[in-house]
Amino acid sequence: MITSPAYPGAVLGRAAKIRLIGFDVDGTLTDGSLLYGSDGQDQKKFHVQDGMGLALLRQAGIEVALVSARRSAAVEARSRELHIAHVHLGQRSKLACMQGIAQELGIGMEAVAFMGDDLPDLAVLRDVGLAIAPADAHHWVLPVAHWVTPRCGGLGAGRDACDLLLHAQGRIDAILAHGEAP
Template sequence: MTMPAYSADLLERAAKIKLIGFDVDGTLTDGRLLYGTDGHEAKSFQVLDGLGFTLLRHAGIETALVTARISEVVERRGRELQVKHIHTHERSKLACMQRIAAGMGIGMDQVAFVGDDLPDLATMRHVGLAIATANAHHWVLPAAHWVTPRRGGEGAGRDACDLLLYAQGHVEGILAHGEHP
């Protein structure tokens, strides 16, 4: 099996992570907002990301969805993926991630966050592992410890999940199992 080229520092950071938070729009979606004439919102999520969330859950790594938007679609997707921490209409993503970490009894050095734009920047600056998507705004990139190879909505979430799974030694077991849990 060929392992992606991760730096030693990146693997060291990723090995400590117990909680990973994800922005939604532009990170787990392509960032487009689709509204029906009835006012309902639609989003497109990548199935690769969903399996990554499942693999993390089975590896004992908690996930969080944190978005400033009020979104029934995000809540539904989070429930489908059995995400414990689904936070919509969140004014401060940093404060939200700090509350979750405190509730888990872990430090912010054990938290990762995946984002793509300015509302994610404060959080990215305060976590042990800051990840930006390939399509992240250039103002956010300097805060990232790593940039995913794929864009938001195209598998960037799975890239982040895979990094943690590699760093924490779960890949061999996943591959030996031959199918997802």
């Protein structure tokens, strides 16, 4: 029998309602390091478990969005590989972006989760139904989060958020019974 982490009841209640989750990229799905090659192109390191979690969410019918203030060819490539439809780079207002996606999908902000780690994420974290932060988020963000992942950004924190939603929505048993990656 597989056991899940002990999630707080209030967090599970919020997570059960989520139909869309947005992720900041730098510091959330990456460790926050900014690496540049000699050609000036950015390079990012993504955790494979985060990618699996995003694919499992999509398979479960939960929409996934990547929203970043930075433009990045590496993020574009990773999002194509994971078949993420909602990729919004160079966003100055992550809140307006997430509100727009929610409106497009016909859902209210109470059915939206967001995972962020720093100042540019605060407005959207304050407005969503479930605010998530990685363990190493900036101390300004932590008090706003409904839930803080056990792992740090870029080290599986994204998967922690995905697993929370899948658990709260009763999807884990079906995933394990299927036994294959999406």
